Amino acid sequence: MHTYIGLDFGTDSVRAILVDASGALLSSSVAAYSRWGDGRYCAPADGQFRQHPRDYLEALERVLRTLLDGQDRSSVAAIALDTTGSTPCPTDADGTPLALLPGFEDDPDAMFCLWKDHTAVDEAARLNAVAAEWSEGDFRRFEGGIYSCEWFWSKLLHALRRNPRVRAAAAGWTEHCDWMTGVLAGRTAPTSLPRSRCAAGHKAMWAAEWGGLPSQEFLHAVDPLLDGWRDRLYRDTATADRPVGTIALEWAQKLGLPATVVIGGSALDCHFGAVGAGIRPGLLVKVIGTSTCDLLVAPRLDRCIRGICGQVDGSILPGLIGLEAGQSAFGDVYAWFQRLLGWAGDASLQRLEAEAAAIPPGANGVTALDWFNGRRSPDENPALTGTIAGLRLGTTAPMLYRALVEATACGARAIIDRFAEEGIPVRAVAAVGGISRKSPLVMQTLADTLAVPIQVAASDQACALGAAMVAATAAGDFPTLPDAQQRLAAGFDRVFTPRPELADAYRAIYQRYQSLARTITR
């Protein structure tokens, strides 16, 4: 029986799974990024988060060796992967990240600029200003109408403006998912393989409607430093279910895999997570980690949705519009609080959670806004910050933790409300990711706040599972991706149902959240 490898490059580590054509999980493994783990190349207070390509290469080799240890390698039919994004990196003409070249090894601007890096705020503002006035039409219209500092062009321009050495050396620019796929397929040169439809469409303003990336005239108007970059990048993209090639000889030998292993297309992690969680029209898949990615699919839309992160044909399932929204910080908010408390000693999240669960909804009057990393959706605004109001001398750490949990749930509600206002009702929610399996308080609060049931994906590795489904489809073992979804599904193992007796309490909390949000933003 054929087996498939799904790889999921997350923020801190890469996870891998090996599944067979019946959906059985044969093996799984994780490998952390070592330089990242040491905090190198980052300046959190300045919003700078960079990752070294060597971290990825080393972790890729480690994770696959562990995954395949003791497994039948000859039955492996395909590999597909996802990564975080937009996580772009400058490359030379061969598509090699600059940080792998002599002289650039320690330059953060020559590395991958992690999704949550917020150093390109000025560049995003410039892009938005020019795009808003552009007479040919707004290139941001399939990306929610606001271009983020977390995205491809903002980061590319920031590096060009800030770093003359990188500017001189960069012949191309790649997304993490594209480069990684190219590494496995042995072809990283810019023109040698189609880019990920998902990454290009959601993060780089690529659209079939205007034949690819935004026009050179537009890019020039943003900054003449962008001259020539449209041609230097790419025109073609492909949905992930299409094979991009077979495994590079080097990697096949290194791992003892057959030379016939198909390399599938790639996407941003949460999109494959949505695939792995069984996304279909009407089911919102919420991939909950340090931040969230909220995904929907819908038949062709006749208009652009306001204030979300994007709507791209085929970015999740071929033939359907993939809609993406998200919260800039979710687990990161809890981690922040844990870090804050951790300054003094041991801040056990488990104990916090247990004590917070004993506090009634409303956190004794404390209301928080979850914008500790800016706001992604609805209506992206990286300048917004976290706020906590209603603090009293009697406010305890568990009350504050509860308020933060409620804040993140309210942030999630604001996104669903926006989809509903735009005519895309959410009938059910599936949750994916560590927090959805580890924190019953967070999930129950989310269900109560959203007022819809939340199914928790049974797989610990929904993104990697989605990647395996994509790999299986790319290998030709299933006629369509939904067929692979059905056959390889891991299902759900827990449902959180809104408690009717607390509906009023949670409505009141959401009203307080909205009221504070209006107060702070007006």
Added chain:
Amino acid sequence: MHTYIGLDFGTDSVRAILVDASGALLSSSVAAYSRWGDGRYCAPADGQFRQHPRDYLEALERVLRTLLDGQDRSSVAAIALDTTGSTPCPTDADGTPLALLPGFEDDPDAMFCLWKDHTAVDEAARLNAVAAEWSEGDFRRFEGGIYSCEWFWSKLLHALRRNPRVRAAAAGWTEHCDWMTGVLAGRTAPTSLPRSRCAAGHKAMWAAEWGGLPSQEFLHAVDPLLDGWRDRLYRDTATADRPVGTIALEWAQKLGLPATVVIGGSALDCHFGAVGAGIRPGLLVKVIGTSTCDLLVAPRLDRCIRGICGQVDGSILPGLIGLEAGQSAFGDVYAWFQRLLGWAGDASLQRLEAEAAAIPPGANGVTALDWFNGRRSPDENPALTGTIAGLRLGTTAPMLYRALVEATACGARAIIDRFAEEGIPVRAVAAVGGISRKSPLVMQTLADTLAVPIQVAASDQACALGAAMVAATAAGDFPTLPDAQQRLAAGFDRVFTPRPELADAYRAIYQRYQSLARTITR
């Protein structure tokens, strides 16, 4: 040479000093309240803070025994004391606090209702509503125009409304400072000694202009439960420099003191602190502890100052108007944060302070409002709460601590600005209290924010020293209280001067504070 005892009943303990007529400090001692230390009778999350009269009696005996140990008792000429306030308590017809009677020993409503208790919010609202419409004139006009839930009538009414047993048993109601003075003088019955001008004028709407307490018609309009209470309380008050009697036989014997020891009048703690710190026109004395009390004296005023806590003839120095304002939480804000961090482990204030001092002014964009216990001045509003804005994932505990220090300094600035707007300029500030001697970061931030030099009182016990000055005057050893102030002064031992190079930075911080305050309150 005569010696004098000054007693200062603070929030957690009573402090005592023994000074001689040359100003030399001969002895000092402290005794904590034991039930209070165990957290009994309090519900911090509900704003309930009560103290048992036995705590005071036991601590009084302990502190005086320790103070006098090895001292020449025969030279003691007088004792005076201050307490926190408004800290009222229901009594029987003999002036004995109900909690000392059988059946009431454990009833929090039969105890002293500590200044910072916030359970009487509804009653304060009712008092304010009726007072605002009262055709005879506004009884609140010498108390800043807003009657606080922390004050005498609010608390009295709250206990009457809430507790039928207390309502049936209460024949009188006393302030902590009046009762304590009565205990030492052996006369606690309601009519047996004049009440403290300071406590009555600042907290109970007593004024010579209307012949005492507010009219019975007014009290009835607030709530018929108040019928009869004007007559049952008192009409006469006296400034603290007047003797109220000599020591009760019981206490003289217990302590080995001469029967001739004069008992001076009493006041609220911070008022004696201002006396001890050498208050004079133009010098604001800021008594900084868990909360602050900000005091000024001024010649007779032709109008009422908006939004402060009171203006009372002779409440600080006889013949001058005593003006009081304050911040509801100051040290309490730092203690809150320490408690919050302490949930996780050891939250050393010293380490916090050291790390926060290394952060530039502005706390990396974090702005806080210091209203964790409501706002006292300017414009009292107990419903306001603490707010922290500008939080980011990179915000650390020391940054947050620094933001809280800046917030309390800005709260202090708002008070000085109000005095200036009302035509009472502050030319210098003297600081009294633990924090002013322990935290250079807080004091330097205060000086930079207020943009005036701050002298720190040399005495650790400015309030008790003020009480000793009052005792010496009451004993007739000095013609006036200012004479005693001059002779017994402990002076200042440190000055914090605003740093001109940081003036712009601190102005910007104060603007951010005001802007957030406007945003949150509008």
